Amino acid sequence: MPVGYTLPVDLNPAQREAVLYLNGPCLVLAGAGSGKTRVITQKIAYLLRECGYAGRQVVALTFTNKAAREMSERIKNLVDRKVSKGLTVSTFHSLGVRFLREEAAYVGLKSQFSIFDSTDALAIIQELLATTDKARLKAVQQTISLWKNALVEPDQAEKIALTPSDIEAVRVYRSYNATLEAYQAVDFDDLIRLPARLLESNAEVRQRWQARVQYLLVDEYQDTNECQYRLVRMLTGDRAMFTAVGDDDQAIYAWRGATVQNLAKLTTDYPGLKLIKLEQNYRSVQRVLAAANQVISHNPNLFDKKLWSDLGVGDPIQVKAMDSEEIEAESVAFRISSERVERQANWRDFAILYRSNQQARVLEQALRNLRIPYSVSGGQSFFDKAEIRDILSYLRLIANDADDPSFIRAVTTPRRGIGQATLQALGEYASAQQLSLFEAIFSIGTTDRLSARQLEPLQTFGEFIQRIQTRAAKESAQAAGDILDELLAAIQYERFLYDTLDEKPAQNRWQNVLELVGWLKRKAIEDDLNVMALVQHIALVTMLERSDDDAPDAVKLSTLHASKGLEYPHVFLVGVEEGLLPHLGRDDDDTASAAGEDALAQRIQEERRLMYVGITRAQRTLNLSWCKRRRRAREDVVREPSRFIAEMGFQAGNAAGVDTAAGLSPKERLGMLKQLLNKS
Ligand SMILES: Nc1ncnc2c1ncn2[C@@H]1O[C@H](COP(=O)(O)OP(=O)(O)OP(=O)(O)O)[C@@H](O)[C@H]1O
């Protein structure tokens, strides 16, 4: 340790060791709430303040934009702005975008490539597969995604594809890639796959990046996939100056190709790896921790870990059975409202967590009824709304005019007298000439299939987009706002809404558009992005969350997946029932249900880890509930309590809420007894 450096006192010896260790690769393996993320933040501060690293030499990778933002905030408080200048704290995907923007030419892209989200990607697959069977489409999309994440190219996929459906998927995979290439577009998986592949194949690029990334830190390492593993390996090279932190019990992205084996692989790939374990949990009271430990003990474990807390026993965990999801939602809303007063807490101290996005609607309604402020994260719904996709199609076209899907959406919304026949003629010409639709406008001229009357609105549109392109490329973040306003006015989008819809929905949609534009303007200024850079930024936000503008004091609604890494004083975990948590794939878009016993066991284990993640978000109180009946496709279905409730040692049927001492050590039991006695 450099002389005169005082590490923050609020690090325990093991954490301190992890922060100070700089002799090679380091893995911190520890349970929830043990301060893994804190180690990363403190280590960045240590590198910058005491070890002479410049900001631009340090890269920290997190799992979500929100986590990246929070980490940046914390570092701002620890390190002088001048010292941290150039520091990268981002998601794997944002780093991928930056990498590809700089190295675009090496992978045959222009730097203003489009990023297609899964809705865009699905539309392409639908065209290639020529089916509307949604389950089949999603299955193919997932297969392609898994191949990409495992760095399996179509040629290799062809060799391993045995079933007719996999063979079909290979065919789609090939054409899908070709289509993306034609549009100068990449999908989310490509954001990591292309950099990893380029780094592996091109020594010059590899050396340049290795010289640049002097120290790398990775949070939530258990959820990295093969591509991300290789990316980390390539970026850090033989020097292997990195710290990874993770918890195998919190691996919840196997369905996206993540593999906890990456944790084990580190220990074999880097023989000199320093392994550090943390055992004290600083987040949760003992009852919560005991429940978490109980549940996860039903999974086979890769690594032996212990976890204890000295934050006191805490209140009994409540387990409630509800008659329906409406009643469950009402009851949660009511409880939050009264507990806020009783506990003198803030709205933001409460979180409601659920397995599936669809559960949010009923909860939102109940909170609105009681006028409780809330914010939702983990949903993609906002960016999937028609009006938002309309506006974004313009922006995407402006940034990348090879993006044919965006062209088609923009040119036909609002309608400007360009009909199907016109577009068809344009499309045939474009593909014959190997041009994008946008380029085709300017060279097609009138033909026997395209009259001057048809051509004119196309050209007007083309010139309009070109004018904005010229400005957008030249101007700054400040001007981005003006450009957005002018764009909206020029296309008369508000009028289009009121012309085509009833007043109420038109008003709603226009509000959403204004919200989007307001958010974009703030983002442009905050991160100093011009319109071009902004467009790529948006695509990334759509991926996991859009929770920038969290209301300052609001109850948090979140999926379990999106709650990873976060903590709340009071947690309500709803819908803890068989079929939902564990989610057993009764949905029609599910492929794993047919995949046999072993796959099912794996799946239950992943769901159990998800349950563990949920429980361990709670700092002080935890409330579980499940519904005896739930509406599914307009039918009421009888539900059973989740097996996880029994695994925690609780009984599930009691509507009054039960408490048991299961999972507590003798000392903790005694503490609990004392507490009960004090109360009475
Ligand atoms: N040494 C410490 N002293 C006091 N508080 C600590 C200490 N280490 C961590 N904490 C606090 O404990 C909480 C959990 O820490 P952190 O979020 O870093 O854990 P984690 O291991 O990353 O959890 P998760 O597995 O959920 O991501 C935070 O509120 C953090 O500030």
Ligand SMILES: [Mg+2]
């Ligand atoms: Mg963490």
